[in-house]
Amino acid sequence: GAGVSQSPSNKVTEKGKDVELRCDPISGHTALYWYRQSLGQGLEFLIYFQGNSAPDKSGLPSDRFSAERTGGSVSTLTIQRTQQEDSAVYLCASSFRTGSETGELFFGEGSRLTVL
Amino acid sequence: AQKITQTQPGMFVQEKEAVTLDCTYDTSDPSYGLFWYKQPSSGEMIFLIYQGSYDQQNATEGRYSLNFQKARKSANLVISASQLGDSAMYFCAMREGASGYTNAGKSTFGDGTTLTVKP
Numbered sequence: 001g002a003g004v005s006q007s008p009s010n011k012v013t014e015k016g017k018d019v020e021l022r023c024d025p026i027s028g029h030t031a032l033y034w035y036r037q038s039l040g041q042g043l044e045f046l047i048y049f050q051g052n053s054a055p056d057k058s059g060l061p062s063d064r065f066s067a068e069r070t071g072g073s074v075s076t077l078t079i080q081r082t083q084q085e086d087s088a089v090y091l092c093a094s095s096f097r098t099g100s101e102t103g104e105l106f107f108g109e110g111s112r113l114t115v116l
Numbered sequence: 117a118q119k120i121t122q123t124q125p126g127m128f129v130q131e132k133e134a135v136t137l138d139c140t141y142d143t144s145d146p147s148y149g150l151f152w153y154k155q156p157s158s159g160e161m162i163f164l165i166y167q168g169s170y171d172q173q174n175a176t177e178g179r180y181s182l183n184f185q186k187a188r189k190s191a192n193l194v195i196s197a198s199q200l201g202d203s204a205m206y207f208c209a210m211r212e213g214a215s216g217y218t219n220a221g222k223s224t225f226g227d228g229t230t231l232t233v234k235p
Contacts (some may be wrong), residue, residue: 035225042225048222048223105151105163107160109159
């Protein structure tokens, strides 16, 4: 596809259930990010994948959150035993890191998660 | 410590006037990039402008310009001739770039500034 694709666009789940959010980055982009955004708030960094390097997981809020990136392309963010405070829009972004200073992020449209 | 600081949670500007959105940053990496993104109420993130740490001139893109003051570590966004469609949340971001630094390539965002353009 032409842009970053995220699915599902909307997910409503019950407290305690597990959810998986998928991100398909732009082909050839080596960097992939997950951010979380609550209503009217800023972007909360969750995790960062860069090429074959070990991911930067420093933003994951708890061990209920995990993410993987298979084959350097598609990424899945998994939230186990969801809580109401997990409700937010989960944004995925990718970039092609050509050098030390370039490469804006291209964002997907987000996955809106509502935990009842 | 905050890497990106946007001190203005909300700003108002009259249509057709100019407005400056503040951003300061903190890094020890000599090589970095500074970005501004716009997020309208529809939710999509739109890239506006980029400034590299070694760029001698301030970046400009149409009505957007970046007032880059390296010694003060500030990268303020200036929007000239504001339009109603400029009403949105604006995020400043930094990408540290030099290999060998822990955060090489990682982008960090500020908390954002909500701009409202009044008719």
